[in-house]
Amino acid sequence: MRTHKIAVIPGDGIGTEVLAAGLEALEALASHTGSFKLVTEHFPWSSDYYLKHGHYIPEGGLAKLKTFDAIFFGAVGSQQVPDHVSLWGLRLPICQGFDQYANVRPARVLPGVKSPLVNGKEIDWVVIRENSEGEYAGMGGRSHRGLPIEVGTEVAVFTRTGVERIHRFAFELARKRPRKHLTLVTKSNAQRFGMVLWDEVFFEVAKDYPDVKTDRELVDAMTTRMVLKPASIDVMVATNLHADILSDLAAALSGSLGIAPTANLNPERTFPSMFEPIHGSAFDITGKGIANPTATFWTAAMMLEHLGEESAAKTLMAAIEKATASGVHTPDLGGKARTADVTQAVCDAIRATA
Numbered sequence: 001m002r003t004h005k006i007a008v009i010p011g012d013g014i015g016t017e018v019l020a021a022g023l024e025a026l027e028a029l030a031s032h033t034g035s036f037k038l039v040t041e042h043f044p045w046s047s048d049y050y051l052k053h054g055h056y057i058p059e060g061g062l063a064k065l066k067t068f069d070a071i072f073f074g075a076v077g078s079q080q081v082p083d084h085v086s087l088w089g090l091r092l093p094i095c096q097g098f099d100q101y102a103n104v105r106p107a108r109v110l111p112g113v114k115s116p117l118v119n120g121k122e123i124d125w126v127v128i129r130e131n132s133e134g135e136y137a138g139m140g141g142r143s144h145r146g147l148p149i150e151v152g153t154e155v156a157v158f159t160r161t162g163v164e165r166i167h168r169f170a171f172e173l174a175r176k177r178p179r180k181h182l183t184l185v186t187k188s189n190a191q192r193f194g195m196v197l198w199d200e201v202f203f204e205v206a207k208d209y210p211d212v213k214t215d216r217e218l219v220d221a222m223t224t225r226m227v228l229k230p231a232s233i234d235v236m237v238a239t240n241l242h243a244d245i246l247s248d249l250a251a252a253l254s255g256s257l258g259i260a261p262t263a264n265l266n267p268e269r270t271f272p273s274m275f276e277p278i279h280g281s282a283f284d285i286t287g288k289g290i291a292n293p294t295a296t297f298w299t300a301a302m303m304l305e306h307l308g309e310e311s312a313a314k315t316l317m318a319a320i321e322k323a324t325a326s327g328v329h330t331p332d333l334g335g336k337a338r339t340a341d342v343t344q345a346v347c348d349a350i351r352a353t354a
């Protein structure tokens with residue numbers, strides 16, 4: 001039996017609620033299958049922690065995290081801290097510090113879930129988001145504060161190395177899917193430097209993957225294609241900002257932000273990868289016990305797959321689908337169930353697995 005060391009960072013708001021649910025399901029899975037063991041350590045890094053200590057991650061925090069096999073993350077964001085401070089205080093230092101450059105976001109309408117699209121059942125996508133540079137490189141500045149000539153710049157940085165590695169990752173992933181189809185999404189008509197580099201490198205890399213069908217779309221047109229022709233899409237690769245937006249759209253079209261999972265991968269495995277639901281801390285529903293934990297369950301399945309526990313990941317995914325199919329739905333999916341009810345349904349389904 002293999003043991004995996006997991007760092008648990010619940011963070012803020014519903015992040016703490018859904019992560020507790022996720023751990024409950026993982027425990028049920030570990031004890032029912034007997035095929036793996038998780039050793040977890042909790043890190044209290046959150047916005048409350050920041051308000052008390054002046055930082056999200058203490059000195060030596062990243063070095064400590066580096067010793068884990070994976071990071072299971074909730075959400076960060078609080079009404080007491082500006083969003084750019086919390087995001088750059090906790091989530092982005094981990095993604096950048098551990099070179100988690102490939103952000104993988106599958107989207108699919110789970111059984112029993114209603115898509116806002118009539119043909120929503122056709123959605124079976126993976127959004128691949130470049131996660132280390134681009135528009136969120138953190139470069140730019142402010143000057144002449146308060147004056148009419150005040151300037152704020154936000155520099156999007158695209159390196160050949162960064163672009164090539166995300167394209168290669170996307171082709172490798174697309175190659176493993178039945179349809180083997182990859183769509184390049186950029187905005188290279190209006191942005192003529194970094195976006196044109198994205199296009200050029202994509203088609204250079206494509207030569208190494210003759211078995212993968214490719215096409216390209218401008219990001220604005222891609223939003224309409226996702227709504228109008230969902231079956232025409234399999235895997236898409238886009239920049240940090242573009243894919244952030246496209247994956248929220250993909251989540252909404254597959255029923256709710258509350259079901260959408262994410263893996264922040266360091267594909268070379270030099271550093272631990274981080275697994276989190278797409279959604280944020282959602283203060284409007286925090287403490288009410290109605291957050292949908294499905295995104296976190298799905299995220300946990302992605303984490304197990306990454307850890308080499310494919311069979312446990314499949315069991316968990318089947319349990320999630322059994323629960324959604326049975327109609328145990330939280331309010332974001334139009335139901336009346338609570339976080340605890342969905343968790344119970346998933347744990348029961350795990351225990352009912354042969």
Ligand code: ATP
Nearest residue numbers: 077257258279280281282283284290291292293332
């Ligand atoms: P972030 O800036 O971290 O991306 P956000 O401002 O986009 O966060 P979220 O917290 O992701 O906002 O969610 C937006 C809204 O979607 C929430 O206010 C909440 O109503 C709903 N929502 C998000 N996640 C869930 C969930 N797991 N269950 C139910 N509703 C959710």
Ligand code: MG
Nearest residue numbers: 248278279280
């Ligand atoms: Mg958001």
